[in-house]
Amino acid sequence: MFYLICMVFMVIFFIACMLSVIYASEIYQWQHYNSYKFKQWLKSGSIKKDAHEEKIKKEVKKNDYRLYIKTS
Numbered sequence: 001m002f003y004l005i006c007m008v009f010m011v012i013f014f015i016a017c018m019l020s021v022i023y024a025s026e027i028y029q030w031q032h033y034n035s036y037k038f039k040q041w042l043k044s045g046s047i048k049k050d051a052h053e054e055k056i057k058k059e060v061k062k063n064d065y066r067l068y069i070k071t072s
Contacts, residue, residue, distance in 0.1 A: 020027075
């Protein structure tokens, strides 16, 4: 019984190893494609964030200028 369980796990391990060898190039390309898309997503997010921050800074400057005019 012990040998049967060991053989089943060995067969499953062997199949998993063979599948990983067969599909290694596809997995490699998929990982790099996903990392490229992730970097682009991060970059686009930071661009949007920077644009939003610039917009807020302009509004703050405009409001400060208005306050300066009102107080003087």
